[in-house]
Amino acid sequence: MTSPAQAAPSAPAVEIRHRRRPVVPYVLLIPAVVALLVGLGYPVYWQVVTSMQEYGLLQQFGAPPTFVGLDNYARIFTDERLWAVVLRSIAFCLVNAFLTVAIGMGLALLMRAVHGAVRIIIQVALLLAWATPMVAAVTVFRWLFDYRTGVVNYLLESVGITPPHDGAWLSSPLTFFVVASLVVIWMSVPFVAMSVYAGLTQVSEEVLEAARLDGARPAQILRHILLPLVRPVLAIVLLLQIIWDLRVFAQIRLLQDAGAPVSETNLLGNFIYELGIGSQDFAGAAAVSIFVLLLTVLLSAPYVRSLMKEDAA
Amino acid sequence: MRRPRPRPGKILLSVLGVALALVWVFPVYWMLLSAVTPDALLRSVTPSFLPVNFTTSNFESVITDSGFTKALGMSLMITGVTLVCVLVFAFFGALAISRWKFRGRTSFVLAVLFIQMLPAEGLFIAQYKMLSSFGETVPALGLNSVLGISILYTAMLIPFTIWMLRGFVAGVPAELEEAAMVDGLSRTQAFVRITFPLLAPGLVASGVYAFLQAWNEFTTALVILPAESKQTLPVWLRSFLSASANEGINWAEVMAASTLIAVPVIVFFMIVQGRMTSGLVSGAVKG
Numbered sequence: 001m002t003s004p005a006q007a008a009p010s011a012p013a014v015e016i017r018h019r020r021r022p023v024v025p026y027v028l029l030i031p032a033v034v035a036l037l038v039g040l041g042y043p044v045y046w047q048v049v050t051s052m053q054e055y056g057l058l059q060q061f062g063a064p065p066t067f068v069g070l071d072n073y074a075r076i077f078t079d080e081r082l083w084a085v086v087l088r089s090i091a092f093c094l095v096n097a098f099l100t101v102a103i104g105m106g107l108a109l110l111m112r113a114v115h116g117a118v119r120i121i122i123q124v125a126l127l128l129a130w131a132t133p134m135v136a137a138v139t140v141f142r143w144l145f146d147y148r149t150g151v152v153n154y155l156l157e158s159v160g161i162t163p164p165h166d167g168a169w170l171s172s173p174l175t176f177f178v179v180a181s182l183v184v185i186w187m188s189v190p191f192v193a194m195s196v197y198a199g200l201t202q203v204s205e206e207v208l209e210a211a212r213l214d215g216a217r218p219a220q221i222l223r224h225i226l227l228p229l230v231r232p233v234l235a236i237v238l239l240l241q242i243i244w245d246l247r248v249f250a251q252i253r254l255l256q257d258a259g260a261p262v263s264e265t266n267l268l269g270n271f272i273y274e275l276g277i278g279s280q281d282f283a284g285a286a287a288v289s290i291f292v293l294l295l296t297v298l299l300s301a302p303y304v305r306s307l308m309k310e311d312a313a
Numbered sequence: 314m315r316r317p318r319p320r321p322g323k324i325l326l327s328v329l330g331v332a333l334a335l336v337w338v339f340p341v342y343w344m345l346l347s348a349v350t351p352d353a354l355l356r357s358v359t360p361s362f363l364p365v366n367f368t369t370s371n372f373e374s375v376i377t378d379s380g381f382t383k384a385l386g387m388s389l390m391i392t393g394v395t396l397v398c399v400l401v402f403a404f405f406g407a408l409a410i411s412r413w414k415f416r417g418r419t420s421f422v423l424a425v426l427f428i429q430m431l432p433a434e435g436l437f438i439a440q441y442k443m444l445s446s447f448g449e450t451v452p453a454l455g456l457n458s459v460l461g462i463s464i465l466y467t468a469m470l471i472p473f474t475i476w477m478l479r480g481f482v483a484g485v486p487a488e489l490e491e492a493a494m495v496d497g498l499s500r501t502q503a504f505v506r507i508t509f510p511l512l513a514p515g516l517v518a519s520g521v522y523a524f525l526q527a528w529n530e531f532t533t534a535l536v537i538l539p540a541e542s543k544q545t546l547p548v549w550l551r552s553f554l555s556a557s558a559n560e561g562i563n564w565a566e567v568m569a570a571s572t573l574i575a576v577p578v579i580v581f582f583m584i585v586q587g588r589m590t591s592g593l594v595s596g597a598v599k600g
Binding site for chain 1: 412438472
């Protein structure tokens with residue numbers, strides 16, 4: 001049995017004339033490539049061009065845009081608001097990504113340690129949270145944290161704790177981000193927990209039994225056997241969480257509807273939205289978008305490299 | 314040597330596990346519970362943690378809301394068009410990269426992997442401007458159009474779908490087709506009769522994935538479909554929630570609406586969850 005990679009060249013053997021320069025794969029790729037070019041390629045191109053143009057209200061009404069080089073970048077990057085947003089986004093992203101991976105790892109280890117029935121209960125709970133659509137999840141959290149009739153405030157008060165800001169969690173930046181983080185973490189932990197758990201199941205029971213017979217304590221087993229084995233999985237899920245948490249937009253936008261101070265709770269995506277759709281500064285918004293795109297590509301490079309390696313294997 | 318009876322530590326961990334599961338599932342439980350409770354009861358000072366005065370009236374008023382039915386129609390149309398385009402385009406693409414070696418194959422695979430990391434938040438302004446200029450010449454492709462947003466969704470979903478299908482196509486050995494051709498079938502016949510049926514599970518899994526993404530998408534829909542009559546369900550849920558902001562939110566109806574949007578997703582998700590986990594770990598992205 002040959003591997004698919006070896007089998008591939010023999011597949012179009014019938015078309016001997018095209019053996020050197022096969023036409024079929026190019027034809028097959030046309031629809032996908034056209035869709036990608038129209039839906040993503042051109043927008044990226046537009047974004048790059050516009051970020052180097054004067055593009056304001058006048059251009060909205062048909063005046064030809066003028067090329068201004070890196071002026072927009074200079075303007076945006078000297079804007080204090082942007083740096084506040086960038087720092088806030090990076091802090092939000094790192095805190096949530098690390099917490100998500102830590103909690104997910106903990107749950108995965110717990111699933112390995114408990115009885116089968118308990119494991120299934122945990123898995124069902126995680127799957128339900130994972131499958132809940134983001135908009136529904138954020139809406140439910142708004143309801144949980146509603147300042148008059150929300151159950152969180154009720155529970156806190158019933159154990160004698162006065163909730164912050166008299167229960168108006170979303171009205172102040174710090175508690176706003178606590179709620180936002182809770183939603184984000186609640187939604188993303190299941191993926192991490194299930195992935196790490198899948199990695200943990202590959203550890204054979206015999207190895208663990210042998211380690212126990214040799215007198216290894218649970219902490220040693222964790223450190224010397226389990227962690228090294230799931231390290232590649234952990235690295236990938238952490239990277240993915242960082243990339244995903246950097247682009248949190250909708251959760252913030254939906255929570256802001258509850259009356260949060262918008263300028264103090266914006267993350268990068270929300271800042272672009274306000275700048276472009278809100279104040280029609282398309283050139284400024286384009287410059288910030290390019291910044292976010294570059295940041296994402298930079299962050300995702302290791303992930304893509306690891307996928308390529310896997311593909312080749 | 315047999316294992317000793319369960320250690321007390323294991324029992325303690327199991328109790329902890331059940332407690333954590335309850336905490337994790339609580340938001341979903343609270344959504345369902347609030348959806349079947351009369352709104353007046355939800356406003357009372359002491360919330361009830363078990364169903365009282367079970368009612369379906371919240372669901373009835375959501376389903377009869379004209380905004381909901383319009384949004385449902387939009388969501389179904391957009392999801393349908395996206396689903397068909399993504400499956401066909403990505404299937405061809407997956408065939409090309411897993412059955413042929415050709416110049417540019419590696420660069421294409423690399424491009425696909427990078428493209429799926431592009432954040433919608435870095436692109437929506439450009440997509441908004443692009444569709445608004447399309448709309449000036451061809452209204453059916455402009456802002457507020459089913460086709461316009463479907464193009465964007467298709468482009469967004471193709472990379473992951475190609476990646477997922479590629480694994481399935483590579484899993485069907487080309488020898489099977491060759492054997493069928495030796496038996497006298499043409500190349501196309503061999504493909505249609507032998508390979509295609511074996512790929513069906515992969516197509517179903519990718520289709521469900523594309524459905525979930527298009528059904529749930531919020532950011533692009535918010536920007537590309539500004540007209541109130543063209544909202545998809547997620548965007549409609551947001552306006553439904555804020556519409557009542559002045560006279561106090563009718564949380565019972567909002568939770569019924571959330572439930573209606575979530576249930577098909579949860580059901581479909583459960584069907585493909587196993588494949589998604591392996592697919593996500595081995596090469597993917599979530600919405």
